[in-house]
Ligand code: HEM
Ligand SMILES: [Ca+2]
């Protein structure tokens with residue numbers, strides 16, 4: 001059972017320590033923000049929110065982070081957790097008392113706030129997981145080609161509603177994507193339509209210019225073409241204009257079942273922020289480990 005004041009007697013300053021590290025890292029590199037937010041999502045959807053995604057591969061084990069779906073996770077997300085853990089462990093009373101999973105949950109809240117998003121209370125008390133394999137990731141993460149039913153059913157497996165899914169997709173108001181993740185929409189989309197007809201025509205041409213057919217695979221572009229560095233509801237306004245980058249983004253507007261919520265949040269920022277807080281709090285409860293199912297890792301990247 002998670003609770004907000006879990007560390008009140010053990011490490012009362014943990015929230016300030018994590019926030020300080022996050023703020024310093026964000027000053028060094030902006031990617032800290034989207035990198036950490038996405039890392040939390042990819043952690044929670046595979047074996048629950050247990051920092052399993054942070055484990056490094058060894059000679060005997062290929063870990064989650066080396067599954068193809070995780071190879072594009074930005075290194076700065078991992079680095080944020082490692083640095084915050086070091087700062088927490090530098091305080092004697094806190095040493096080896098705070099889980100990497102909780103540090104990631106706190107850092108995620110802090111990066112959302114740093115980008116101008118809503119603040120919220122983080123529930124704490126997760127333990128770190130005892131396994132991490134690349135194979136366990138298969139089928140657990142959504143693909144950018146997913147339709148509404150595929151998205152809804154994958155989120156439902158994690159106890160999240162369609163509304164939660166639409167709210168969490170709003171995380172694509174920040175951050176970057178590599179060209180190969182959406183190239184199917186701008187080149188040879190279908191025999192009838194070389195370009196995905198749900199894509200805004202001007203935006204499609206811009207995407208083709210930023211991502212030519214022979215583009216360097218390391219090139220990444222902003223997912224929110226309007227306010228790429230701000231956590232806001234412009235993501236939903238983009239969808240209304242055909243500027244959702246992935247099929248899984250644009251479908252939230254093209255499918256009549258989810259469109260009313262997109263329209264509501266496009267015009268009502270407070271309603272989106274409140275739905276996002278509800279949804280990310282529920283995300284943080286997915287598959288939480290307690291008792292002998294977990295422990296507190298000394299090094300977030302290595303099992304004890
Ligand atoms: C709804 C289904 C989702 C799909 C299909 C999806 C897919 C993707 C893909 C393909 C990328 C680009 C990765 C790259 O090329 O580097 C991406 C980036 C990102 N996603 Fe998602 N995602 C989904 C939901 C979420 C959720 C729920 C969150 C967090 C709450 C999230 C947060 C992010 C962030 C912040 C980035 C930018 C990462 C960076 O700049 O380093 N996504 N997502
Ligand atoms: Ca996990």
Ligand SMILES: [Ca+2]
Pocket residue numbers: 173174224226227228229230231232233234235
């Ligand atoms: Ca934005």
